Amino acid sequence: MQAAVPGENAVLAPVKALFEGMSKRDAEAIRETALPGAMVVLMRDGKPTQMTIESFAERVGKPGSTHIEERIHDPLVRIDNDLAVVWAPFVFLVDGKVDHCGTDLFNMVRKDGIWLIASVADTGRKDCPVP
Structure with a gap:
């Protein structure tokens, strides 16, 4: 997940942390x-399927026996003052194998100088290209 501009790196930081x-x-x-x-x-x-970040965190934060990992590539980042959007293709891996893929869309806001996710939506499909 590389960004070309320092401002884009700051917007992408909470996505990476997520x-x-x-x-x-x-x-x-x-x-x-x-x-x-x-x-x-x-x-x-x-x-x-719609839920709050708190519900999502509870759902994903439960202990599990599988290793999960989400990766985005070629993120498109647009920034206007304290508002930004990130659009990026992703793959979701379970135990190192692609489980599903699609596109992530993050709406970002800057609060007290820190970028935060205001909302996220994704598409998920199983017909993913083999890496």
Whole structure:
């Protein structure tokens, strides 16, 4: 996940921290990346599943026997003052193998000089290209 501009790196920092929290199954680390009450929408088979970041953190933060990892590439970052958006293709790995892929969309806000996730939505599909 490389960004060309320092401002883009700052916007991408909470996204990277979210993925690290997910990989560690650390609910608190996941919550810290976002505004309280931030919305998460997971699109699966054309149907949205909507939850708060707190519910998402609780769901992903449960101990598990599998290693999970989400990776984005070629992020498109747009910034206007204290508002930003990140659009990026992703792959989601379970025990090192691609489970699903799609596109992540993050709406970001800068609060007290720190970028936070205001909402995230993703598409998830199984017909992923083999890396």
